[in-house]
Amino acid sequence: MVAEHAEQITARFYPRMFAERPDLLRVFNEANQATGEQSKALAASVVAYAVQLIDPEAPSFAHVMTRIAHKHVSLGIRPEQYTVVGHHLLAAVAEVLGDAVTPQVAEAWAEVYWLFATQLIAEEARLYHQADVDPLHPLRSYRVVRRIEEADGVVSLVLVPADGEALPVVLPGQYVSVFVDLPDGGRQPRQYTVSSTASETRLQITVSRLTGVGGNPDGRVSSYLCDVVRPGDLLDVSTPCGDVILESSSRPLLLISAGAGITTVLPVVEHLARTQPQRPVVVAHADRTQHDHALRATVLDAGRQLDDFDSHVWYETVDVDDHQSHEGLMDLSDVPLPDDVQVFTCGPLPFMRHVRAGLLARGVPASEIRYEVFGPDLWATQS
């Protein structure tokens, strides 16, 4: 019953919680609230957690737990906030399910919630400790020192810690949460992949300006970062987080991206150019046109430092003088796939579904296809 009503429950939960704790509106992504994506992700994760407690055949839950813990740490979530969330979530269950929530049922769900919460709190404590971050002060101030116009509507911001101290360790593929104070007085966080790890003193993010379609508003934070932020400005930035990272191995890599997803490719290619140039790498990227394709030259420059590197590009519309790029949707059927290939993919969910289906059909095991979602992960609990 809880599974069937999960989205109704989370749809009640958030307004309840924000009514009592409006300060939390500055931590939650308001667009994910408006579109309901965060409600769905929360509901799906709680149901999947409960299922794996009672069903020994249920798929492993570890990756869902890790993803949530990394996201929470990037947002500075603290143990005492679990009491607030638990109170409103369990009250929302009772409101929606009414008489079905007998005292026994209420007690059982409270137990499920607190088991999940304590595992998350423990993992988050471990991550804060590992990163040497005080959860009471999870953000550092960074000064923007450079803007680079990478493509139509795509800007890289180069940041240095305002305190002059060293950069934190960034693993290739990790992101930071950037909190911005918006002109209307609101404050909002968004995650941005650390798009280059080439410098030991500067952190780079690359932001694609989101244009609203079908009457929906333009992206608030990406518009602000692309249009308003200038060198000299300060931004509040979290410690690098994220578990979709390159592990040490010598296996060949296929890095697949679309649009802003290319920000996950460059740091990996740069890292390998520095540390493991003999590792074979193929990159495959899809974009609207070559004018939208950010970081292309930088990825190719880094790729040239590898012994075995290949690049494939698909555009919805190919320029007349471009004789190398493919036109249309990405089709990997002609790209050679070594038996032990490891795949990383990042782009919109429909794009990743499409490439994943093609790879599975060619015999790549699902376990070898890692993905990063640029929003709440509505996929993790389904697979």
Ligand SMILES: Cc1cc2nc3c(=O)[nH]c(=O)nc-3n(C[C@H](O)[C@H](O)[C@H](O)COP(=O)(O)OP(=O)(O)OC[C@H]3O[C@@H](n4cnc5c(N)ncnc54)[C@H](O)[C@@H]3O)c2cc1C
């Ligand atoms: C791990 C991770 C890494 C990421 N890395 C990058 C990166 O390297 N580069 C990058 O550019 N992005 C990245 N992102 C995405 C980034 O965090 C933001 O989501 C993105 O910039 C959009 O934020 P925004 O504030 O501009 O848009 P938002 O204001 O959040 O809007 C998002 C969408 O919701 C729609 N929307 C908003 N309000 C409503 C409403 N009321 N009704 C209907 N629709 C609505 C908007 O039209 C828009 O399409 C990453 C995300 C994650 C989770």
Ligand code: HEM
């Ligand atoms: C057991 C308790 C909790 C569960 C199961 C849970 C689950 C989740 C899930 C599934 C996500 C989405 C992760 C993704 O990006 O894929 C998420 C994100 C988030 N969580 Fe939690 N969470 C819990 C507790 C908390 C608490 C205590 C807070 C603090 C108030 C919190 C704040 C957030 C925020 C701000 C986000 C990002 C939202 C967004 O970007 O839209 N969570 N959580």
